[in-house]
Amino acid sequence: MENQEKIGETFDTFRWSIKDLSKLNTNKIYSQNFYFGGHPWRILVYLKGNNVDYLSIYLDAGDLPFGYTRFAKYKLVLINQINDKMTRIKETHHTFTAMESDWGFSSFIPLAEFYDHSKGFIVNDSCIIEAKISGNPKLEIKVDQAAIPVSVQVPAKPIEHDDDPLCKDMSAVSLDELVDFRGLGKIEKVFVPLLEEVCAKHQSVIECQKKRSRRFSEWAFTALGRVLHFLRTKKVRDMNEEACDQLQILWEELETFRFDLAWLEPHVQSALGMKNYMERSAKVKSAKENVAALEMEMKKLKAMVDAVEVDLEIARRELVKVEEGFEERDLDDELGYGR
Template identity: 40%
Template structure:
C-alpha cells in the first residue's frame, strides 16, 4: 500500500456489556453495545437472536464502529475472544475465539465485523437454571488480545477538544457541531444525564455526517462508493436516536443521487419519446380534422342531391294517364 502509515499495536483490553430486557429482543434485529476505544479504533459488540425455531441461537459479533471513516486501504488486525458469562459459576462461561496474535481477523471498511452467528443455543442461554440469564439479563465480554492498525493515524492530544464539557471530540468537527447546536438546541437537551462516552460517540457520529456532506458536491454523490459511505455513516448516527428531522431530508436527497446519470438519461429518453408521440398525435389530429371537414362537405352535397332526386322503380312501365 502506498504512503502507508506506520503500524501501531495495542495489546490486551477487556470490556463487559450487560444486555438488559433480553426477552424483548426481536428476531434478527441487532442490538448494539456502547462504543469503546482500543488501538485508536472505535469498537462495539453486536448481538441478535437467530431464527425462531427449535434450533435458534444468539449471534454475537465484534464490529469496528468507525470503519466507514477510515482512510482508503486502511485496516485493523485484531485477535479477540467473546464470552457469555455464567453468572452462577464463572468456570461454566462460554468463550469463543483465540488469544494467539497470529490468528487475527482483518477489519476493513467493507468488512467491519467478525464473530459468531451461532454463538450458543437460545434454549441453553435462556434456561434460568443454567446461569447465563438472570433477571432477564446476560453479560457478554470481549477481550482484545492484540489490535494492530495500519493506515489509521491516531488522534493526538492537540487534535481533540472538550466540546461543551460533554466529551472529547475531534477538533475538526467542532465548528460544524457548534453551528448545528446553535440552530437545534434539542441536540444538547437530549444529552442531559447521558454518559460522557455516549455523548462523545453521538457527537462524533453527527460530526462525521456533517463533514461528509460539507466535503461533497452533488455530482460526487452519483458515485456508488460515496453513496454507500454516507449510508453507513447515516445508519450509525440513526442508532443513537437523536432528533434528526432537520437533517434527514438532505441526507435522503443525497442518497437518492445514486445512479443519477442513469436516471437523468432515462428522463431524457422519455422526453424524446414524448416529443415523437406528440408529433405523431398532432399529425393524426390534422388528418382527422381534414377528414371531418370532407365528411361535412360530402354530407351537404348528398342532401342537395337528394332534394332534386325522386327514387323510382326502374322496372315499372312508363304509363301516362288515359281519358
C-alpha cells in the first residue's frame, strides 16, 4: 500500500488492477485481502452493475461476526489511465457490521461510460481501482449488542459471510443516496417511491415496524425496497436461474423482518415460477419453429408436385396429339417385297 498525506489527514492506499476484463465471465469480483489497522479489507466490484446500469464499487470489511463493528473513513477511486484529471473519486464513511459488511457506491459510473475505451478507464483490457482508508479515525472491533436485530442470536463462533449475498445486499450505497423514510430510518432514494406506494395500500407495513429500533427498521425497509425494486424492474424474459436465485435470497432476507407479507408473496412466487415458464416457453418456441420449418418444407414440396402435375398434363396432351393417326407396327416384322 502507498501512503498519501493531505493536510490534517492521511490515507493508506491499496491499488487493484483488474486484467483481462473481456475474458471475465462473472459480474461480482473481489480483490485480494489487504491489511490496514491490523484488519483485513478488500474491494468488491460488480462489473455489470449491482441491479443498476452502473459500475458498482464497495469496500468490504471481511468476516465480521454478528455484534462486532469496524469504523472507517475512506475513498474509492476509479483511475483514468489516459487523463488523470478524469479519475473518479467518491468518499464516504461507514461502521461495518456483519449485516453491513460492505459499503460503497452502487452507481459509481455508468457502464456505458466505463466500457467506452475512448474514455480511458479501460486500457489494454484492464482497469485500476483504489481504496484509500483514512488513518485518522480509530479503528476497533467491539461487541455492539444494540446493533443486533432481536431475531438474531450471537453465535459462539464467527460466521463466514464472504459468499453470503444476503449480508452483502443489505448495504452498498453512498450517504448522498439515502433519504429519511417517514422518520423510520435512512433508505435508498430509489426505493422510497415504491415503499410509499405499498405503505399507502398496506398500513400494516408501517405499523409493524414502529416499535422496532431505527437500525432494525432501516434494514427492514431496505430489504422490502430491494424486493419491490426487483419486481418492478425485472421482466419475464430476465427470470433465468441466476435471477430466480437472487430473488429467492432477497425474499428469504425480507421474511426475517416480520412484515405481514401475505399481499406480496403471490407476486414473488409468481416471479420465481417464471424460471419454469421460461424453460417451457423455450421448448414451445423450439417446437413451433420445428413445425413452421416442416410446414415450409411441405409447401415447397406441394409447389413442386403442382408443377410436376402441370408438366404431366401438358405431356399427356402432347402424347394424344402425336398419337393421332399413328398405327403401331411390330418392329420385328420383315420388310419383304411383292406384298
